[in-house]
Amino acid sequence: MFVGRMIQRELRSSWRRLVFFFICIAIGVGAIVTLRSVIHSVRQAFAGEARTLIAADAVISSNREFPAELTTRITARLAEAGAQSTRSVELATMVRGEAAESRTRMVELKAVEDGFPYYGRMTLAGGQPYDFRLLANGGAIVRPELEAQLGLGVGNRIVIGGRLFEIRALLDAEPGRRLGAFSLGPRVFVSMADLEQTTLVSFGSRATHQRLVRVPDAALDALVTALRGDFTDTFARIRSYKAQEDDIGEDFERAENYLSLVGLVIVILGGIGVSSVTRVFVQQKIKAIAVLKCVGARSSQLLAIYLAQVVVLGLLGSIMGVVLAWITVHTVPGLLLGAASPGVTITYGLTPSAVSQGVGIGLAVSLLFAVVPLLDVRHVKPSRLLRDDSVREPRDWWQLAAIAAVAAALVVLTIWQAGSWRIGLVVIVGLLATAATLHVAGLVMVRAIAPLARSRRFAVRHAVLQLARPGSQARIVLLAVGLGSFFIVGVRALQENLLQQFALDVSTESPDMFLIDIQSDQVDAVRGAIRSVQDAGSPEPMLIPVLRARVTGVEGRDLQLERYEDVRERGSLAREYTVTFRPALERNEQVIQGAFWSEAGPSDAEVTDVSIEESVALRFGIAPGDLMRFDVLGRPLTARVTSVRRVNWGDSRAGGFMFVFRPGVIDRAPHGAIGFFKGPADSNARARLQATLVQLTPNVSVIDGREILQAVKGVVDNVTLAVTVVGSLVVVSGLLILIGAVSMTKFRRVYEAAIFKTLGAGRPLMTAVLTVEYGLLGLLAGSIGAGAALGLTWGISRFALDIPFRALPGLTGGAILATTVLVAVVGVASSWDVLTRKPLGTLRGE
């Protein structure tokens, strides 16, 4: 009863001082609830849309044309199940305008038949309805980007694979294609019949053949199972919308857990705020606690009173966070995600699970971070009322145990939010390491400025004394603000370093243009065309013969894989590999086991030789002497492993292959070639070369490395933006902690200021003291954060990315300056009271 009443009375008087407590919690909880709810909403919207995403109930696909007997089989199965189907083919190719001098572009071509799509809608620009007749007989539907890049619009004609197509409509959205995903070029739709009249789909070209299936739901599972059985030992795959649904579920779960970790980091920073508020709160309450003890209250009762207050405040803060989340979710509808998913409508709203998780975490963090400072309640001696003995009690076992328990609980919380042990632990260790570094750096820096306390200037001397005195919140502010600037500077520096490195790579002699799908009879023509436009001194273009092959069996000492089905169980070993053949090692290769052949082998051998890359040997346990069976475009080939190679993947000039065959047998199989070379520096010359190549060999795709760089830059920019947003949130919570720290210690500052004023200090002088104090604090926080960020960037550049490190003094200096100004302004502004309060009232009140 006593405890209950006291909680009520205490809250009545202390809630104002604890407003900051629940702001800390509210922001973190708001972040968690918002992020989770948005993901839940998007996920819900997509859950019903799995069919739309694959435009069918099931999709049969293969990287090569379906063999005739398999097609018969599929047709029979579909008829049996009462299913309909429509074919489609996707491939990357080059497009140019009709005029001879027109520019060329790489596009992602998709050929469809009447009937596509079974689910979802093709959305055309201007609200024009989609009809297959738009494609039939030489029609094309293209993305607006292509229109912009080639300067061609509806009614103009384009050349694809040597055939003319008329642009009949512009495409806004198509089922199953997400915007923002990496792509080689804009989408172009044509009809299947027209595609077959081009030179594009020849034996061995790189295309995905699909068959979209519509089937009554009752028959779907049986059909999928039956076809999967038929596909044993072939390269065709079938995928139903249900599997798609599962995949989407997993993707979203991962996204949700990552974003929640961001929220958790913010809550933990809020928790640091909570901890400092609680510590100051207990300090202010010491007298009242002593009085209550003096009239008979037990420590446990007092602890219960204050813990219960923390629960109430944590709950209020969490509720406020939920309200914040509600406002955010409803006022910023789809600001970030709205455009990412055309064709799917998303209703944003808070979800019960997000709300309950947010509130749960808000409460847990409030309690966890408040409990250690609250345990000080037990040390308050009632004898304080008689004489002010500030004997500091040593940390007792209870408190140490509480700290350990709190740390353990935080680890559990993080693992829960990350949805994974590994990621949770990595985050915790990362946070701890960063916090410890910043903490130590903070201690060193505060000590480093200590000599300034002997300065002759009043403002500097007192500012430093304020920062260095016991009970100052300087270190916590350093930690929070430093962490924020660490995030921002770190990711920016990394981005700059990465992009500069890419730019350098492109500008040196390394190849920056790539050719794929060259037929073997086109190699000489292509080489000639390139040589004629290359700048003087450029290295010879590399045109490497390639074939596509699958491993269908292994007879080895350690590994026995009888059939293709067995290979499939080994995961990536079953994928289609691009392989080559040559008589010698490349300059970026070295043999680490066995011996490489020195010349071509006999062309009539039953078993040829193959050299495997190190990772294949390690991952799958294949060793020299083992026999491997391959399927090379439908033809079986047996090869003995004669060597294991190590490839320096960083040296891209010579390419890298998992499997290299001995020439002799394999070169009799039909093969194509890929090429890489240094294009001309002048961009007009590059465009001319592309046009020439497309005219000469319409099936060859030309990829310009400079354009890829632009695409990569786009992705890096997006990631940078995302991390910068997180970093800004961290800085904001750091500033909140600063404001809180200022208002927590204000009672003391106001009193001191009153004394200074009585002794003759004017308001300008007091302002100067505060400005120097917070400016110094900001300077330290900025330097620590930027310094740590540079360290991190150096480490990542040096050890993970293997690129040279650049210090970026402009970025670093700017960040430090910005932090200094920000902290100074916020610190002085929130101390306004200290400056304006009249001294007499303050002194009389004390």
Added chain:
Amino acid sequence: MIALRQVSKVVDSGGHPLTILHPLTLDIAAGRSVSIIGPSGSGKSTLLGLIAGLDAPTTGQIFIDGVDITALSEDALAALRGEKIGFVFQFFHLVPSLTALENIQVPMEIAGRSDAKARAQALLDEVGLHDRGHHYPSQLSGGEQQRVAIARALANDPPLILADEPTGNLDSANGRHILDLLLEVKTRRHVTLVMVTHDPAIAAITDERIVMRDGRSVGEGGQDAPAQ
């Protein structure tokens, strides 16, 4: 009522032991009023704090009603204070966030009494602050705050009232009123009153005096002993 046996207190002062109370033995009988008198730093308040169990002695035993309080745990001490001891401080030490009435209720609520509110009002009447119950300490004058503190000290009908310079922070007129109130309460309720003061005039009104200097008792006397 109170018995001290060889009680001393040594504190650590900058790494050196500092004796603030030399071994002291004394007895105070129930129903007496006793003043502890001496200059600042003579150990008066320390002695009072030890008797109240607010602090533990370095050596010796303290008995309250025959119970050795030096053997009690923190919580048992708290319970003993709630039941047997009322405390009045020089700086009043009311809880600033509670109203006058609530400040008086607290000890009774801790003891689990259900009539806390009614009794608190009666005590407020007894100290002459009938209509000030809803005021916060900051809204009361020093004299009024000390009256609330006395009412709080009486809340659980303790047999022992300890007062630390109860008039030290008040002007002489208010001080006189508080002193009268304390003595009146002592007589009416038959409690033992131990009061720390440095004012010989105040000490003169009590039954007995314990004179402290430099942590030692330098003399004690009955009613007839001359006040120092």
